[in-house]
Amino acid sequence: MMKAFLDSLTIFATFVTLCNTQCYFKPNTYFPNDVSNECKESNGVTHSLNSRWRTDNCETCFCSQEGIDCCNMVAKPVNYDTVKCEKILNKETCTYTVVEREDPEKTCDVSDWLV
Template sequence: MNAILVSLLVLATLVTLCNTQCFIIPNQNSGSNECKDLDGITHPLDSQWKTENCEECSCSQNGINCCSLIAVPVDYDTEKCKKVFNKETCSYKVVERDNPENPCAVSQWVL
C-alpha cells in the first residue's frame, strides 16, 4: 500500500513539473494519406520530423501534432546569470553575465 502511495506521489510531482508546449494542426482532408503543415509542406501519414523552430512533429489521420523540444531554465540567479539560446542544438545554457565562460547552476528546467 505504501509503495502505491509513493508511486502516485512521484507521478503527481512529475506531471506538475511537465509543462510541454504542444499544438495540433487539424487535417483538412479527412481521407488523405498526408498532412499539410503551416508552411504548406506535405508529410506522409505516420511520419515524424523536427522543425527549424525546435519542435518535433508527427502526422496522423487527425492532423499534425507538434511539441517543443526546448527545455527552458526557470530556477537560477537571474541577477548574476543569463540564459543563452543555441538554435543549432535547440537548447539553453545559463552563464554568468559578467563572465559568459562560467556556467551557472540551474535548479529547474521546464519543457
C-alpha cells in the same frame, strides 16, 4: 541515510519537472473529395502521413490523418538570476545553457527546468 533521501527526492523532482511537456495540435483542413495522404504546416511544408520530424524550434511533430501533433523537446531553464544571467538555445542539440551576461564563459546556477 538523509543524504540518500535528499538525492532521491532531487531525482524525483527532476523527473516530475521534465514530464511537463508542452504540446499542441493543428487539425488538417479537408475539402470535398480531398484524399490527401499528407499534412501541411502553416509555412506550406508538407509531410507524408505517419511521418515524424523535428522543427527548427526543437519540437518533434507527427503527421496523422487528423492533423499535426507537435511537442516541445527542450527543457527550459527557470528560477535563475535573469539579471546577471541569460539562457542560450543551441538549436542543433536542442539544449539550453545559462551563462553570465558579462562573462559567457561562466555558467549560472539553475534551480528548475521546464519542458
